[in-house]
Amino acid sequence: MRIEDKLYLIGYKVDEDGSHLEVNKKDVCKKCKNKACTFVCPVDVYKYDEKEEKLSINYDACVECGTCKIVCEYIEWRYPRGGFGVAYKFG
Amino acid sequence: MKKKDFDVIIVGAGPAGIAAAYKLASAGVKVIVIERGAFPGAKNVMGGIFYRKALADLIPDFEKTAPLERHIIEQKMWLLSEDSVLGGGLRSEKFNKEPYNCYSVFRAKFDKWFAQKAIEAGALIINETVVKEPIVENGKVIGIKTDRPDGDLYADVVIAADGINSLLTKALGLRESITPEKVALTVKEVIGLPEKVVNDRFGVINKHEGVTIELTGPFFEGMTTMGFIYTNKTSVSIGLGAIVEDLVHHKANINDMLEKLKAHPAVKPLIHGGETKEYMAHMIPEGGYFAITKLYTDGFMVCGDAAMLVNAVHREGSNLAIESGKLAADTYLKAKKKGDFSAKSLSAYQKKMKNSFVMKDLKMYRHLPKMMEDKRQLLTKYPQFAIDAAYDIYNIDGVAKIDKIKAIKKRVAKLGYIRMAKDAFDMWRKIR
Structure with a gap:
């Protein structure tokens, strides 16, 4: 089962006002060899476009596990605003 | 006059926070729980096995109303290779009699139920609210800032039960940054x-x-x-x-x-x-004993995942969370009698934890995380050897058993008798 299909099964309340995740240093991703965020995240929030040399952060899909901030010191990780983000049915 | 909205503010409506809230509210303490999810449990996940004892001490008849799935009567352990399984386990009718040992549960449902129990006991639970930081005055935690307008709250004691990504313990310097091996x-x-x-x-x-x-x-x-x-x-x-x-x-x-x-x-x-x-x-x-945070400071205590209290070997976490929440509540009740919420007074929480099964168990396994990191063969080569050996023994292919045993012995020699003996000795020495 693809991760895209699994995401449909998760309940979210998306904060349209903006991302709770960002990289806090300009151009740091260009130099990053491993790009651990792009494969460690369990819901594929982070994608790196080699051509554009740009990291995209699809914060809508974030399940707030916090793993990305442990593998990358430049990821600024906040909780979504109160009531927003993931809301599991089962958990 | 000192600002005070509540006796105790608890951050996080998981098992640790709700256990503390339940116990405090039952004792007549004015307590509020701040939860960032849409409801208690919305953000909470576990594999799903809940051990009853810690909760039964708090709510003896919880099974009557709690949303439980199945009580567990058989626990199996499987060693997996690409195409095989070598297994063991225990099924016992003793596990099929009340009081049951453990249940499968869904945390989004379970925590919601538990929170309702705390509300019935008199606790106030506020959802959809993020705690941004502790309010500290003269080195003492006196309250919290939330993301609500005019959202500052003050209390005698703040209990952090804000989970693995605990902002509060980090902000107060009670934990080191979490590193990827922990x-x-x-x-x-x-x-x-x-x-x-x-x-x-x-x-x-x-x-x-x-x-x-x-x-x-x-x-x-x-x-x-x-x-x-x-x-x-x-x-x-x-x-x-x-x-x-x-x-x-x-x-x-x-x-x-x-x-x-x-x-x-x-x-x-x-x-x-x-x-x-x-x-x-x-x-x-999963850092175990050595990863546990400092458990208290002036006006502040830490419970559950926020304190890194998980026994990975026995898949125990929610029960440790509940136990720690209860002990933090006990500590508050004693401190209230003295009117003293200083670090010295709250250090009783550390002592209570030390004497509980929580710390005793975690201490016993303290060397295990490092050992698993250093001895990869425990999860790879040795199980693979055992699976292959079992296959050879079960597979009847005309080769005499004595020759099969000889071949297996050769493979043991290849793994290294001394190394295996040393690994076994290390395990025996380090887990007791």
Whole structure:
């Protein structure tokens, strides 16, 4: 089962006002060899476009596990605003 | 006059926070719980096994109303290789008699129920509110700032039960930054199946009896990984957790690993034909005893995952959370009598924890996380050897048994008698 299909099964309340995740240093991703965020995240929030040399952060899909901030010191990780983000049915 | 809205502010409506709130509210303490989710449990995940004892001490008849799935009558351990399983376990009728040892549960439902119990006891729970930082005055925690307008709250004591990503313990310098070798990233799927299918596949006769399977071995390619399969009433929970450092090192994606596990020839038949209902991810603190945070400071105590209280070997976490919440509440009640909420007064919490099974268990296994990191062969080469040896013995192919044993002995020699003996000795020495 693809991760895209699994995401449909998760309940979210998306904060349209903006991302709770960002990289806090300009151009740091260009130099990053491993790009651990792009494969460690369990819901594929982070994608790196080699051509554009740009990291995209699809914060809508974030399940707030916090793993990305442990593998990358430049990821600024906040909780979504109160009531927003993931809301599991089962958990 | 000193600002004070509540006696105690608890941050996080998981088992640790709610246990503390329940106990305090029952004793007449004015307590508020701040939860960032839409409801208590909305953000909470676990594999799904809940041990009853810690909660039963608090709410003796909780089974009457709590949303429980199945009580567990059989616990299996599987060593997985690419195409085989070598298993063991225990099924006992003793586990099929009340009081049961443990249950499968869904945390989004369970925590909601538990929170309701705390509300009935007199606690106030505010959802959809993020705690931004502690308010500290003269080195003492006196309250919290929330993301609500005019959202500052003041109390005698703040109890942090804000989970693995605890902002409060970090802000107060009670924990070091979490490093990738101290946490496991765990994912799980809940796969819906008819009740009868679950019963038949796992060998039980009704929807109240359940089975658990823990999985490890060379199948996980040298990463410190634990898989699990748990039965619910009309679904099966399947998942796995791997140490984050290993994921980085192997450039592995945890969802890919879960898909591979679901396709294993021994696992696939258990979930075949089921429909995935939910997919979820959560970090588990697995650093053990040495990773535990400082548990208190002036006007402040830490419980549950926020304090990194998980016994990974026995998949215990929610019960440790509840126990720590109860002990923090006890500590507050004593401190209130003295009117002293200083670090010195709250250090009683540390003492209570030290004397509880929580710290005793974690202390016993204190060397294990490091050992698993250093001795990869424990999860790879040795299980692979055992699986291959078992195959040779079971496989009747005309080769005399004596020759098979000789071949197996040769393979033992290749693994290294001395190294194996040393590993066995180290394990015996370090876990006691």
